[in-house]
Amino acid sequence: MNTIEHPDITRMRRYGDLRNDPEFFGFDYFGDEIFFGEEVVEIDGDLVLQDNLQLYLEEVCGAKFYTA
Template sequence: MRDHPVIEQINRTGYPNMIAQPEHNGFDYFGSEILSGDEIVIDENNGEVVLKDNLEEYLSEVYEFRFTTAE
């Protein structure tokens, strides 16, 4: 009986190298993990850090910006 392929790979090569993972740099305003190389925005007014991908949501929630499409 053979082991699962993942178990066989671990037996051959060992566990994955955890050092190769991106470096963790904390969490943004929404609790999203920030990894080394992520684009962030810093709100100097209150010191909050926000992932660039979450910027629209942050501006809507904190500063009540309204995003819409021009007609």
């Protein structure tokens, strides 16, 4: 039987408790770790790593990217 585990618990099991890392800033909308010095975008209160911006715009805002 599979058990359901909270994503924060899974993350701590995999990576340890990052909250004690002085470089750790928080988590972005997708649950990826944000460290001080990384570029983030705030959209309506959601923090998004710049690397995840296109995914956020597609999934949350319904944006479509294409080549003209």
